[in-house]
Amino acid sequence: MSAHCQVAGRKPSFGNTVSHSHRRSRRRWNPNIQTKTYYLPSEGRRITLKVSAKGIKVIDRDGIEAVAARLRAQGQKL
Secondary structure (H helix, E strand, O other): OOOOOOOOOOOOEEEEEEOOOOOEEEEEEOOOEEEEEEEEOOOOEEEEEEEEHHHHHHHHHHOHHHHHHHHHHOOOOO
């Protein structure tokens, strides 16, 4: 699961590359995955997450505490 966002669940999408002569070959579009470190004040420690650009916006909107609680409810170890 290298190109997978822990927060938003973004994964690679697949399709075709179409050349000028209209020949098709398979390709994939990877999401914009970043490794980010966040500080959890309630636990007094840092956690490292692999998040997409959309996941970073979700953390900015909801807060890291709410996102961490949601990830733990899904069964992810932080």
